[in-house]
Amino acid sequence: MRSGVTTAEKWVLAICALMLVLIIPSLNAFTPEGFFHVSDFSINLYGKYLCYAILAISVDMLWGYTGLLSLGQALFFALGGYMFGMYLMRMIGSLGQYHQPIPDFLVFLGWHNLPPFWRPFSSFSFALMMAFVLPGLVALIFGYLAFRSRIRGVYFSILTQALTYAACLLFFRNNLFMGGNNGFTDFKFLLGYDLRSPATQRALYMVTAVTLVLIFLGCRWLTRTKFGLLQQAIRDSENRVLFSGYAAGNYKLFIFVLCALIAAIGGTLYVPQVGIINPSEMAPEKSLEAVVWVAVGGRGTLIGPIIGAVVVNALKSWTTRAFPDIWLLFLGALFVLVTAFMPKGIVGLPEQFRGLAKRLKAKPLPPPAPHQTPCAEPSQSNPDQHFAKTK
């Protein structure tokens, strides 16, 4: 898998990155209305997709690469979003509905002063720091307990889901002073820039695109280190790793916290672009959706989750407009179809077609050749069978 990247593929990736980071925003800023123009609405939508792509990468680094199916990644995404959202709430100032110097929902609850823990969030850098610290801390504590108790497989998935559900219920409560079920919305300014202006949204889109590219490159680097090899070794045979002298739990904890931070970055960028954050963002189904993106795009690859997140969400935008009632059915059907017929997702399709073409072509030929070719490339299907046949 490491040797599989050709120069051509590198160029394709570079062009895609350039497209995301520069060309789409330029089409938004400089072209007149017409075929090539990217509307303000679209660029905002694309920015949202890219935030989801960041979330999807965090799911895949855990699920595809380490074999840890976390159903709680949306929690870290939302926590990052909430922390940054607190800053955005403070930047509304007295421009809210009630024209008070504190957020509207507090006025609504009958408060006259800011709760103490809100105070430091008037600082951009503090809020940004907290957007990392809080999700990181939650992941560290939860991961430490879970991995120390050797919770594995489906039990780990269930626990992560329970965690995000518990947090979701907690954030619904008004007395947490985090906006209750309405969450935060009606943002106005970010670092003095008007969030409603197309230029700010374009800049946010560009920051998101650059961040996504950097996260992609960082994860690419990580998966090629010895750490990355161990990640996949844990996925394939955790006992072997343990009995080879590696404290597998520490490795899992490291990647779990790292992925929580990645998800939190996605959430931090998401909130100013979408303009709202509420507890439904950490509902269990949000995490499940992210798993579907990864499955559709192709798990165990880094480009797969990005493609999956964008494609499924584009599909969602379309379906929810065209057939608003059946979106969930659509999502379920998609998941079933992909797991049944496209085990490697969209990224695996070319290979699947190549395999199919080969089989069709090979039909009239006599039984398999006696010589086994050294296998950098073959035998993705079922290596054991393949070998047994030719032996």
Next chain:
Amino acid sequence: MSAERKEFILTLEGVNKTFDGFKAISDLNFYMDDGELRVIIGPNGAGKSTMLDLVTGRTQPDAGKIEFGKNTDLTRLNEYQISRLGVGRKFQTPSVYIGHTVFENLLLSLKGPRSVFSSLFHRITPKERQRIEEVLAIVGLTERGQWKAGALSHGQKQWLEIGMLLAQDPRLLLVDEPAAGMTDEETFKTGQLLLSLEGKHSIVVIEHDMTFVRQIARKVTVLHQGSVLCEGNVDQVQNDEKVIEVYLGRKHEPKRHL
């Protein structure tokens, strides 16, 4: 036999282990010399694999002493700590990293730092490369270095796992049914491989296949109902009445693998 008289590589004394009321290991005493190749046989359920689980820290004994070398108590350590002390274990079913190449499998097993931080910035050294080549040669997989481990035959996977143990350079090797599921030819090669390691490492082999046992055995320990029934060379063991009764007497049963 007294533990003080001689330095043993592995000592189990008065070890007991019960699972849900089933006495898997009962008052087990087992001593093994440094550099020895010991074969453990016994009917299914005799406690062979449980004994390995106890030594490698996968489970803890209810009572008793398990020591590695001189005075290293293994009962309080976990799997990776015990592994780092120099105890390598091969599982009954081959457990190799099927997604990685044979070379990478060995790289991850090589003796060396085990921390998360060191794994992030590890760069393969010429010395490591050389050691991997050596191990590949020992287990006969030189030609297969760049193959995905998942594409190896069952027998080759078993050899790779033995190679992974060797890469750790352990003092004590615990090998659980290495010949399970192998052809006769592969079984014989495995026997030769283990014999060639004798003296360089202390080796415990658990095995069912008596042909294989006869090929490699110096000293055989027979386990029955969680304790040692008898010890000696193959002939002594095979002529022991108790052994014939509990184990060899049933040798015409279909041989069970795995």
